Amino acid sequence: MTFDRASWGRLAPSAASLVAGLALWEIVGQATSAAFMAPLSGTLVRLVELTQSGVLVPEVLSSAGLFLTGMALALLVGAPVGLLLARARVLREALDLYIMLLYATPMVALIPFILSLMGFGFGPKVLVVFLFAVFPILYNTVEGARSIRPELIEVARSFRSSEWALWREVMVPYTLPFAMTGVRQAIGRGLVGMVAAEFFLSATGLGQIIMTASQNFDTGAMFAAILIIGVFGVALTRLGRAVENRFARWRN
Amino acid sequence: MAQLSAVVAGGVESARPRSPALNPRLVAGLAILLLWEATARLFAPAYVARPTGVAMALPHVLADPAFLRAAGLTLAAVAEGVAIAIVLGTALGLAMGRSLVAGRALRLWVNSFNALPMIVVLPLFSLWFGYTGSARLATVVFAAIFSILLNVADGASTVPSGYIEVARSFRARGWSIVAEIVVPAATPYILAGIRLAAGRALIGAVVAEFFTAIPGLGYYILYNSRTFHHNDAFVAVLLLAGFGAGFDALVAQGTRRLLPWYRRDEARE
Numbered sequence: 001m002t003f004d005r006a007s008w009g010r011l012a013p014s015a016a017s018l019v020a021g022l023a024l025w026e027i028v029g030q031a032t033s034a035a036f037m038a039p040l041s042g043t044l045v046r047l048v049e050l051t052q053s054g055v056l057v058p059e060v061l062s063s064a065g066l067f068l069t070g071m072a073l074a075l076l077v078g079a080p081v082g083l084l085l086a087r088a089r090v091l092r093e094a095l096d097l098y099i100m101l102l103y104a105t106p107m108v109a110l111i112p113f114i115l116s117l118m119g120f121g122f123g124p125k126v127l128v129v130f131l132f133a134v135f136p137i138l139y140n141t142v143e144g145a146r147s148i149r150p151e152l153i154e155v156a157r158s159f160r161s162s163e164w165a166l167w168r169e170v171m172v173p174y175t176l177p178f179a180m181t182g183v184r185q186a187i188g189r190g191l192v193g194m195v196a197a198e199f200f201l202s203a204t205g206l207g208q209i210i211m212t213a214s215q216n217f218d219t220g221a222m223f224a225a226i227l228i229i230g231v232f233g234v235a236l237t238r239l240g241r242a243v244e245n246r247f248a249r250w251r252n
Numbered sequence: 253m254a255q256l257s258a259v260v261a262g263g264v265e266s267a268r269p270r271s272p273a274l275n276p277r278l279v280a281g282l283a284i285l286l287l288w289e290a291t292a293r294l295f296a297p298a299y300v301a302r303p304t305g306v307a308m309a310l311p312h313v314l315a316d317p318a319f320l321r322a323a324g325l326t327l328a329a330v331a332e333g334v335a336i337a338i339v340l341g342t343a344l345g346l347a348m349g350r351s352l353v354a355g356r357a358l359r360l361w362v363n364s365f366n367a368l369p370m371i372v373v374l375p376l377f378s379l380w381f382g383y384t385g386s387a388r389l390a391t392v393v394f395a396a397i398f399s400i401l402l403n404v405a406d407g408a409s410t411v412p413s414g415y416i417e418v419a420r421s422f423r424a425r426g427w428s429i430v431a432e433i434v435v436p437a438a439t440p441y442i443l444a445g446i447r448l449a450a451g452r453a454l455i456g457a458v459v460a461e462f463f464t465a466i467p468g469l470g471y472y473i474l475y476n477s478r479t480f481h482h483n484d485a486f487v488a489v490l491l492l493a494g495f496g497a498g499f500d501a502l503v504a505q506g507t508r509r510l511l512p513w514y515r516r517d518e519a520r521e
Contacts, residue, residue, distance in 0.1 A: 219379070
């Protein structure tokens, strides 16, 4: 990569803004107490301490395990059901309203019920992540299926396409990009579900670090954990976009 | 002949004439309710919410002043937070969309904050603002602002340059270009951002109430589910769901009414 004038013009404002933001964080942190807002330096010190004391890595893995399990279940349920609904028009017409309603319902509101019915284990937490993540996948797949032009199916039929070929050549390729938009949204929501489960069910993972830190007025550790969640969030959002674009190329 | 017109109207699959008595949506709704009722009766303790229980709880919950006050508090906080997010988000989004330098400088931070699950700020906000309504308001604003900001920035940066050139050649100045060209052109994006923001704001308000235990619908749900009044608590969930879906439908309808020419597949989430 050559840093000619043009790419400097692109990079300079971002770099300056990054430095200014971090400097502002440091200055405000130094000016206030660590119980209110730890500076950048204090946050990095706590990050290193947490890593060295062996606290951080197991909790990161615990959070990642929760997120991945819930997301995997959401995909395993959401994708086949979404495809089935894409093809079976009667089922889709029967269920689309309810899927839309559940998609718009703030799932966090169900957490107290899950807590009182299922308690504090790993299962209820996975259920929370699953509930957050599954409806975007279903909703977008159904929306995609609804927008399939009937002519496509008609043409396939008039060429005596078998049911299997119809799925393989028309339904799946057409619906997949929409499903991928759902997957991207599900990644973001699943991350919210992960933190919500760790805050409101039993404290584990990065959520536990944040909760403990807030009880001890240890904003350095809190920012350290938030920073890690933020890095995960940005990386997963990028991944989601990449996956979506990979499959959505024909849509643009 | 009837078959042919059905094919033309709705595609091959609807060629079969359906009897109007068997509305699939209605059947599915009833089936879901029946399944829920049966499962709850057979396998769950008596306090667990079920359709008949929720239906019976509905009159006394809706007449309960504590419930109405909770609903009012939560919805007022959501409305106030979304209003603040719209004003701030539109202003910053316009700056990001119209100024290259501002766009490049802010995008990094805005994208990062947008990718952060907003709920992680709760412990921090309750440290900063105390266990009060201000913490809830701050959470709502934080939850709502970034989707508005990103959508407005997208909208403002994609205003056709021809519009602006015409305005310039009529000697329009900076502010009137923004107010009369950029904002109207970006309106569909602003609406799409608000639609997303409202859903997130609702989640923000509920989690803030869970966390800080200040009165509102979230706390109403938490308290009643802890004291085994699941049917009562579920009425609040229904209200939240209705509010979420209702606002979504309202903005969608508004977009169609105000901007009938406009079609956009999705907004930035």
